[in-house]
Amino acid sequence: MALRLYDTKTAQVRDFQPQEPGKVSLYYCGATVQGNPHVGHIRSAVAFDILIRWLEASGYDVLSVRNVTDIDDKILEKSAASYADDFTPDVDYPAQEAWFALAYRFEQAFHHAYDALGVRRPSYEPRATGHITEMHALIQRLIDAGHAYPAPDASGDVYFDVRSWSAYGELTRQNLEDMQDAPDADPRGKRDPRDFALWKGHKPGEPETAAWDSPWGRGRPGWHVECSAMSTKYLGETFDIHGGGLDLRFPHHENELAQSAAAGHGFARFWLHNGMVTFEGEKMSKSLGNTISPGEMLAAARPKAVRYFLGQAHYRSQLVYKPGSLQEAETALARIEHFIDRALPQKANQPGTADLPTAFRAAMDDDLNVPAALAVLHETVRAGNTALDAGDATTGQLRARETVEMLHVLGISEVPEPQNSDGPADAALGKLVETMLSSRAEAKASKDFARADAIRDQLASVGVHIEDTAQGAQWSVKSGV
RNA sequence: GGUGGGGUGGCCGAGUGGUGAGGCAGCGGCCUGCAAAGCCGUUAACGCGGGUUCGAUUCCCGUCCCCACCUCCA
Numbered sequence: 001m002a003l004r005l006y007d008t009k010t011a012q013v014r015d016f017q018p019q020e021p022g023k024v025s026l027y028y029c030g031a032t033v034q035g036n037p038h039v040g041h042i043r044s045a046v047a048f049d050i051l052i053r054w055l056e057a058s059g060y061d062v063l064s065v066r067n068v069t070d071i072d073d074k075i076l077e078k079s080a081a082s083y084a085d086d087f088t089p090d091v092d093y094p095a096q097e098a099w100f101a102l103a104y105r106f107e108q109a110f111h112h113a114y115d116a117l118g119v120r121r122p123s124y125e126p127r128a129t130g131h132i133t134e135m136h137a138l139i140q141r142l143i144d145a146g147h148a149y150p151a152p153d154a155s156g157d158v159y160f161d162v163r164s165w166s167a168y169g170e171l172t173r174q175n176l177e178d179m180q181d182a183p184d185a186d187p188r189g190k191r192d193p194r195d196f197a198l199w200k201g202h203k204p205g206e207p208e209t210a211a212w213d214s215p216w217g218r219g220r221p222g223w224h225v226e227c228s229a230m231s232t233k234y235l236g237e238t239f240d241i242h243g244g245g246l247d248l249r250f251p252h253h254e255n256e257l258a259q260s261a262a263a264g265h266g267f268a269r270f271w272l273h274n275g276m277v278t279f280e281g282e283k284m285s286k287s288l289g290n291t292i293s294p295g296e297m298l299a300a301a302r303p304k305a306v307r308y309f310l311g312q313a314h315y316r317s318q319l320v321y322k323p324g325s326l327q328e329a330e331t332a333l334a335r336i337e338h339f340i341d342r343a344l345p346q347k348a349n350q351p352g353t354a355d356l357p358t359a360f361r362a363a364m365d366d367d368l369n370v371p372a373a374l375a376v377l378h379e380t381v382r383a384g385n386t387a388l389d390a391g392d393a394t395t396g397q398l399r400a401r402e403t404v405e406m407l408h409v410l411g412i413s414e415v416p417e418p419q420n421s422d423g424p425a426d427a428a429l430g431k432l433v434e435t436m437l438s439s440r441a442e443a444k445a446s447k448d449f450a451r452a453d454a455i456r457d458q459l460a461s462v463g464v465h466i467e468d469t470a471q472g473a474q475w476s477v478k479s480g481v
Numbered sequence: 482g483g484u485g486g487g488g489u490g491g492c493c494g495a496g497u498g499g500u501g502a503g504g505c506a507g508c509g510g511c512c513u514g515c516a517a518a519g520c521c522g523u524u525a526a527c528g529c530g531g532g533u534u535c536g537a538u539u540c541c542c543g544u545c546c547c548c549a550c551c552u553c554c555a
Binding site: 001007008011028029030031033037038039040041042043044045047069072073074107128137169172173174176177178179196197211222224243244245246247249250251252255274275276278281282283285312313314316317318320322324327328329331333334338339342363367369370372374375376378379382385386388389390433447451452453456465466467468469474 | 482493495505506520523542550
């Protein structure tokens with residue numbers, strides 16, 4: 001069975017065949033770095049990280065590109081606000097911060113969040129501000145082809161002419177006539193209210209650092225044009241997969257497609273969109289006060305559990321977060337890890353020593369059906385535990401190696417564990433616990449169970465969890481979820 | 482108004498024209514000095530009203546509700 005993926009443009013699951021055998025070119029939309037990462041950004045990144053890992057596990061050589069939008073209205077607005085007399089600085093937004101410093105600072109915040117959750121860096125991460133030349137070439141090409149025009153009002157804006165492109169709306173299957181106009185839309189120099197900006201003329205008061213010379217006057221890029229320009233530069237005029245959040249389908253991706261297709265490019269062969277993260281079914285928003293940030297999640301649970309949670313629903317489905325979700329993920333994950341620890345020595349806990357179960361492969365090939373793949377994983381864990389209970393170490397170890405393999409593909413095993421240090425404090429803790437455990441063993445040997453249980457309770461009260469096994473008492477520090 | 486996607490057991494969440502994954506939670510049992518961990522068993526669902534069919538949760542029609550986008554939000 002080969003990989004099948006749901007393509008938003010054709011609205012169906014199709015067999016995936018890359019343009020060039022053995023190689024996959026993937027572009028997916030990253031963040032506009034105007035604030036700290038939102039859980040939704042990270043969910044999207046996890047979804048495409050899993051896609052990339054699965055493509056690689058399937059033998060493809062993947063060239064992945066994820067953009068950084070480091071110039072846009074909001075970045076400029078927030079920077080400008082930080083210079084206002086009545087501005088109140090806070091931890092996220094200090095006073096008097098230049099737009100490029102603000103953008104760069106949040107770009108790094110995104111990297112920290114991605115890294116913490118084991119989202120591998122793409123092959124390349126181009127910034128919009130570094131590709132002004134490529135955007136100019138694309139805009140000029142569109143003007144020459146009659147699909148774009150400089151505004152007649154001396155604003156310096158250049159717009160894409162949606163009326164000139166009959167296929168406009170094809171990605172989301174909408175008719176131009178049916179689209180609701182934005183109630184507060186400022187038509188400016190547009191021929192049609194739905195025309196969108198390719199280039200925005202510099203306005204008085206905006207920083208000079210945020211403007212570039214162009215054939216149409218000084219200014220800065222519109223939002224959509226960067227993705228068309230950068231994907232074409234690094235992946236070619238036609239590439240395999242374009243991804244992003246469901247909310248980017250329109251207008252962002254629709255406009256990208258229109259620009260690139262009107263410029264004569266084939267553009268993306270498959271469009272993939274991940275679903276939104278909600279809080280108990282409602283969209284997270286600051287105004288509703290129902291948000292939870294990646295940072296808060298990481299403070300509440302181990303990074304691996306957060307990753308497990310973010311990846312456990314099908315990527316196209318809405319992912320429901322609610323209090324307790326992370327605890328559930330933690331419990332499920334702990335069972336898996338406990339089995340591997342039970343079956344394999346630490347050093348053998350590496351991928352590459354077993355084949356993925358056929359059912360797991362089939363699930364992943366079926367439009368990345370991670371929930372079904374996780375079902376296979378859990379069934380493998382149970383089968384392994386059953387084998388170990390029956391004294392069949394060989395089968396138990398095989399199942400454990402398969403489990404390790406599956407965790408590797410899902411990207412869970414590579415999430416860094418910041419708590420696992422080998423510093424002197426950990427060594428001291430280890431000695432302390434071992435001392436208490438030997439006292440407990442003595443107490444148990446002399447049938448002084450009250451004392452033995454008191455020691456266990458004492459350890460439990462500080463988060464040290466005890467398990468009696470055939471090899472003696474094992475201990476672990478439980479996370480404070 | 483337009484477009485797309487949904488409504489599955491206590492919760493999360495796959496899937497399918499024919500006694501219906503998986504996880505979490507619950508209950509009973511095995512094991513254990515007691516636990517923990519593990520295993521076994523078990524409780525329990527397909528928004529509603531029609532239709533097609535030998536049989537529908539799965540297909541069709543209607544209906545109600547929810548979500549997303551149409552406002553430079555992943």
